[in-house]
Amino acid sequence: MIYGGIEAGGTKWVCGIGDGHGELLESETFPTTTPEETIALAAQFFRNGRALGGVGVGSFGPIDVHRASPTWGQITTTPKPGWARTNVVAALRSALDVPVALDTDVNASALAELRWGAAVALKTFCYITVGTGIGGGAMVNGEVLHGLLHPEIGHMRIPHDQARDPFDGACPYHGDCLEGLASGEAIRQRWGRPGQELADKAEVWKLESEYLALGLMNVICTLSPQRIIIGGGVPKQSSLLPLVRHRLRELLAGYFDAPDLKQAGAIDRYVVPPTLGDRAGVLGAIELARSAAQHREP
Amino acid sequence: MIYGGIEAGGTKWVCGIGDGHGELLESETFPTTTPEETIALAAQFFRNGRALGGVGVGSFGPIDVHRASPTWGQITTTPKPGWARTNVVAALRSALDVPVALDTDVNASALAELRWGAAVALKTFCYITVGTGIGGGAMVNGEVLHGLLHPEIGHMRIPHDQARDPFDGACPYHGDCLEGLASGEAIRQRWGRPGQELADKAEVWKLESEYLALGLMNVICTLSPQRIIIGGGVPKQSSLLPLVRHRLRELLAGYFDAPDLKQAGAIDRYVVPPTLGDRAGVLGAIELARSAAQHREP
Numbered sequence: 001m002i003y004g005g006i007e008a009g010g011t012k013w014v015c016g017i018g019d020g021h022g023e024l025l026e027s028e029t030f031p032t033t034t035p036e037e038t039i040a041l042a043a044q045f046f047r048n049g050r051a052l053g054g055v056g057v058g059s060f061g062p063i064d065v066h067r068a069s070p071t072w073g074q075i076t077t078t079p080k081p082g083w084a085r086t087n088v089v090a091a092l093r094s095a096l097d098v099p100v101a102l103d104t105d106v107n108a109s110a111l112a113e114l115r116w117g118a119a120v121a122l123k124t125f126c127y128i129t130v131g132t133g134i135g136g137g138a139m140v141n142g143e144v145l146h147g148l149l150h151p152e153i154g155h156m157r158i159p160h161d162q163a164r165d166p167f168d169g170a171c172p173y174h175g176d177c178l179e180g181l182a183s184g185e186a187i188r189q190r191w192g193r194p195g196q197e198l199a200d201k202a203e204v205w206k207l208e209s210e211y212l213a214l215g216l217m218n219v220i221c222t223l224s225p226q227r228i229i230i231g232g233g234v235p236k237q238s239s240l241l242p243l244v245r246h247r248l249r250e251l252l253a254g255y256f257d258a259p260d261l262k263q264a265g266a267i268d269r270y271v272v273p274p275t276l277g278d279r280a281g282v283l284g285a286i287e288l289a290r291s292a293a294q295h296r297e298p
Numbered sequence: 299m300i301y302g303g304i305e306a307g308g309t310k311w312v313c314g315i316g317d318g319h320g321e322l323l324e325s326e327t328f329p330t331t332t333p334e335e336t337i338a339l340a341a342q343f344f345r346n347g348r349a350l351g352g353v354g355v356g357s358f359g360p361i362d363v364h365r366a367s368p369t370w371g372q373i374t375t376t377p378k379p380g381w382a383r384t385n386v387v388a389a390l391r392s393a394l395d396v397p398v399a400l401d402t403d404v405n406a407s408a409l410a411e412l413r414w415g416a417a418v419a420l421k422t423f424c425y426i427t428v429g430t431g432i433g434g435g436a437m438v439n440g441e442v443l444h445g446l447l448h449p450e451i452g453h454m455r456i457p458h459d460q461a462r463d464p465f466d467g468a469c470p471y472h473g474d475c476l477e478g479l480a481s482g483e484a485i486r487q488r489w490g491r492p493g494q495e496l497a498d499k500a501e502v503w504k505l506e507s508e509y510l511a512l513g514l515m516n517v518i519c520t521l522s523p524q525r526i527i528i529g530g531g532v533p534k535q536s537s538l539l540p541l542v543r544h545r546l547r548e549l550l551a552g553y554f555d556a557p558d559l560k561q562a563g564a565i566d567r568y569v570v571p572p573t574l575g576d577r578a579g580v581l582g583a584i585e586l587a588r589s590a591a592q593h594r595e596p
Contacts, residue, residue, distance in 0.1 A: 076555035124445035140438040147422035147522030156519040157512050159457050173553040214455050221454040222520040224445030255471040257374035258446050
């Protein structure tokens with residue numbers, strides 16, 4: 001049996017087909033435009049392929065991930081124009097007539113990294129993406145964390161030294177939350193250019209590492225993950241993760257009694273990029289579909 | 299079968315005996331002095347009672363809660379004088395010759411609130427105590443959260459407006475972390491008197507509610523709890539929780555699409571005091587012992 005998966009991002013959608021063993025048989029990427037157009041392109045991709053056992057979606061959020069909820073499948077309060085209240089699950093189900101599974105993009109990526117990537121054999125870990133926005137997914141004791149809604153790590157509040165960084169923050173809801181200060185969009189607004197064009201500006205990455213280290217500190221204080229995986233476009237700047245790890249150790253200040261957090265060499269294996277790279281999201285989405293099919297009532 | 303429990307706090311120890319149904323048969327409280335003296339008093343209390351099926355400890359931290367670890371049972375990097383590297387489990391086991399179970403004081407309280415209190419029927423929730431220090435425990439999908447170590451919610455970093463509050467913070471490790479700004483000890487250092495003597499000072503509780511609301515905001519962004527229970531001495535100031543709830547709703551800014559977080563009346567049932575009050579810790583510790591006995595290999 002083969003399954004479809006969509007990494008439904010705010011900037012682009014990645015659609016893929018796989019057999020549930022961590023390999024992509026085929027895939028296609030297109031920009032996220034209107035809900036109608038984007039969902040139609042995805043449906044077209046899957047209709048052209050072989051019969052699918054189901055389609056999984058790892059979506060940007062916030063989304064309603066609770067199956068028992070009347071609004072299950074809906075993208076809820078997103079500031080992305082046109083997308084608030086779009087029900088991705090309902091639209092795909094009616095277009096494709098197959099079962100559709102849903103989770104956040106970051107929970108899907110976490111799932112893929114658990115199966116085939118940087119979190120194999122871990123029970124409790126976190127997957128954070130730093131791209132246009134900042135999102136975080138988590139597994140705790142081997143299960144995906146949803147709780148009341150789902151984690152929204154990007155919207156936590158962190159110290160912001162206005163004297164050092166007078167930028168007010170880019171989040172339309174919270175101003176200078178973590179996402180408002182450290183997302184790719186925040187970098188673009190603060191420095192007037194996207195991060196890819198700022199590779200040689202040391203002050204950009206020093207400041208960025210300060211905010212990300214504060215965010216990771218708070219994740220460690222709250223979720224106590226065994227490892228933190230950081231994906232997304234922004235950490236592709238190769239100087240960034242070493243700066244984040246260094247600053248994080250300073251912030252932790254030796255309080256947390258674990259070699260992973262105290263030793264310079266060990267923290268390199270604690271804060272890591274995704275082993276599956278950019279394929280984590282779509283592979284995780286396929287795994288959502290496979291796992292839902294396996295657990296479905298006959 | 300009856301079991302013993304200890305809420306091992308940094309200020310006082312509460313020892314109790316119970317039958318595992320949420321009732322305390324007897325209890326005794328004494329101040330926390332040196333490890334030797336305090337542990338000896340606890341051992342004496344339990345030796346005077348009937349035969350116990352085991353003793354559970356809910357301890358201040360940080361502690362090593364991983365049974366497979368060579369330092370399981372140890373209080374690790376606490377700044378409390380004399381207590382760092384004390385192995386509470388080993389000392390009690392050798393004094394009493396019964397099985398000893400261990401978790402953080404806040405995880406024990408969370409467990410008690412799950413069984414008989416404010417978290418009955420919940421799967422994912424958080425128990426925070428604001429006393430001399432600030433601690434947080436959590437259950438996720440019905441299981442206690444440990445992860446790499448255990449949550450240390452008090453040490454997360456939050457915005458600190460030095461112009462409004464020039465106090466540098468009371469945490470010996472992190473200065474102005476949440477605990478450094480908002481614990482009972484921080485209140486005492488900032489205002490020169492303990493919180494109990496500041497009941498009529500509106501500015502004290504306004505500032506305190508700002509910090510606690512920021513902390514809860516970060517907990518919601520990370521753990522996505524279905525409810526947050528706040529115990530400890532500081533929230534006994536009756537004006538505090540209403541201020542925290544009000545400020546929390548402002549900070550969330552309508553982004554989180556759940557009635558519990560959006561509606562003024564509903565948030566009163568989302569951020570709540572412990573139903574079991576000050577007995578949550580010791581009842582949870584007894585439950586740790588009962589639960590460990592039930593799951594023990596015969």
